[in-house]
Amino acid sequence: MKLYTxxxxxxxxxxxxxxxxxxxxxxxxxxxxxxxEQLGEPYRAIxxxxxxxxxxxxxxxVLSEVIGICTYLEGLHPDxxxxxxxxxxxxRVISWDHRLFAALVVPxxxxxxxxxxxxxxxxxxxxxxxxxxxxMVERGRLQLHCIxxxxxxxxxxxxxxxxxxxxxxxxxxxAAVDFMAWVKESVPEDCRHLKAWYERAKAELG
Numbered sequence: 001m002k003l004y005t006x007x008x009x010x011x012x013x014x015x016x017x018x019x020x021x022x023x024x025x026x027x028x029x030x031x032x033x034x035x036x037e038q039l040g041e042p043y044r045a046i047x048x049x050x051x052x053x054x055x056x057x058x059x060x061x062v063l064s065e066v067i068g069i070c071t072y073l074e075g076l077h078p079d080x081x082x083x084x085x086x087x088x089x090x091x092r093v094i095s096w097d098h099r100l101f102a103a104l105v106v107p108x109x110x111x112x113x114x115x116x117x118x119x120x121x122x123x124x125x126x127x128x129x130x131x132x133x134x135x136m137v138e139r140g141r142l143q144l145h146c147i148x149x150x151x152x153x154x155x156x157x158x159x160x161x162x163x164x165x166x167x168x169x170x171x172x173x174x175a176a177v178d179f180m181a182w183v184k185e186s187v188p189e190d191c192r193h194l195k196a197w198y199e200r201a202k203a204e205l206g
Contacts, residue, residue, distance in 0.1 A: 003028045004046060005053040006038075010105065010179040012053045014066050017171045017205055022080050024073055026055075034118075039127060050126050067097060070168060082168040092162045096169035104151075104176045107143035110136040111183040144185055152191035159200065166204050174201045 003026045005012040019026070031037045031052050038050045047054040047064050055063045055072070063069045074083045084090035113119040114136040123130040151173070155161065162169035177198055180186055187194050 001026055001058060002056045003053060004031050004043070004056065005029075006031050006033045009033060009052060010108075010175050010182075011051075011066050013178070014172055014175045015053050015069055017175065018070050018082060018168060019073070021082060021166075021171070021205060022073070022077050024077050044127075067094075082166075082171070084163070084167065089163055089167075093167045093169050096162045096167075097172050100169065100172045100176055103143065103147045104173075105179065107140035107147075108176065108179050108183055108185070109140075111140035111185075114140075115183075140183075141185070144180070148187060148191055148194065152194040155193040155197045158193075158197075161197070166201070170197075170201050170204070174198065174205070 003015075005015065005028060007013070007016060007030065018024075031043055033052065037043055038047075038052060044050055046056060047062055049064050051064060053064075053066065053069065055069045057063065063072060071083060074081065082093075084093045109125075113123045113125075114132045114134060119132065121129055121131055123132045123136075160166050160170055161173055177187060177194075187198065189195075
């Protein structure tokens, strides 16, 4: 197997934290997004989606979604499970992962891709020629200001997001909170449960 990634980007960070927690090491090649290497023909031949991360399997097939890669690696490396061990635990983790991506990660990405000069005419990931929409920036910030207090309330009285143990849902939330800095947003001071959880999650990952 070979992993194509870019350590600084949010989606690769989700996978990197997953692998670190489970002690998984893979042959890795960096794809420099700042230089547009993901858009060149060499990488397109590996991953037509032109996104990172991408895991090239021994049979030549490619997994290019973080949740799919993590599910595959969890099956190969079940120790220190991060995706749940019972049907209910698995359902809760996946449900939170989906909610976090839709309600937190996508709004942050919308703010970034619709405001940064580097994404002019590239407001969607991949090879698409899509113009920036300033309205998406304001909507993204409004979404953040709705979801963060809700997450704070959900974490009241809880140690971890999806259940009694640290899971990939916590990794996803940690990556998303750090991603907010890219658009000059942060957790509000009155979200004390979320702030306390953040410190626990960082300590858990070491």
